[in-house]
Amino acid sequence: MELQGKIIAVMPEKSGVSARGEWKAQDYVVETHDAYPKKMVFSVFGADRISRFNIQAGQEVTVSFDIDAHEYQGRWFNSIRAFDVRLVDPATVGAQPGVVPGSAFGPAPEAPAQPAAQPAAAADDKVDDLPF
Template identity: 55%
Template sequence: MEITGKIIAVLPAQGGVSQRTGNPWKSQDYVIETHETYPKKCCFRVFGEDKISQFNIQMGEEMTVSFDIDCHEYQGRWFNDVRAWGVNRNIQPNPGVGMAPIAGVAPAPGVAPAPGVAPTAAPNMSAAPFPPAQEPAAEDGKDGLPF
């Protein structure tokens, strides 16, 4: 799975020693916010000191994060784990640029469609957008409505 957006929080790194293997471990959480009309936020984790150094995620960066979702149970409760396995910083900085136009909506005059996207036709304006208005109901209450 992937999510594209801006890093809005870099949380402190956590670490410890595995009780099972005795090896040290390190993880760090980040929050990314999408560029949708109603932005969504997602907290994801990078596990392993090597991956944390390799990704080198900084506050305010625009990126696409590839991740896996897993779930685990602890004391009768279930918790989601969103673990990143890759990042891509080669994204377009302006949201909405290069996105396919909405079907049935013509692009603005003088604006070329995004490369690789077929232009769409303008909507048919000859059809009336609403049915014709009906005459108001009679005052004598014979319109069949209970009120």
């Protein structure tokens, strides 16, 4: 999935040691530009990705992410992990007509053309669609 918006918060980096070795993760908050803006917290896992994406507050980005959930002591928690973060030129935000930045659905489809009205049948025409 993808979401476009502005980075409004950069959370402190977290790190630890697991059976596989040392790990690092960092959370960010992105806000969409919809009529009713939405906010989403997403995580970037791995020191290499954190440094490669180099996400800063105030940047306009497109976030590609996966959603997953896990259970802990009878409660469920969502996890939103970014696998790609690309910078967006702020001048192009909202420049595409019909596309709402941050929308996962793209432009709205156009309404199909209405068929031409059929002329009313004359009284002497034997149009009968009754089954008996």
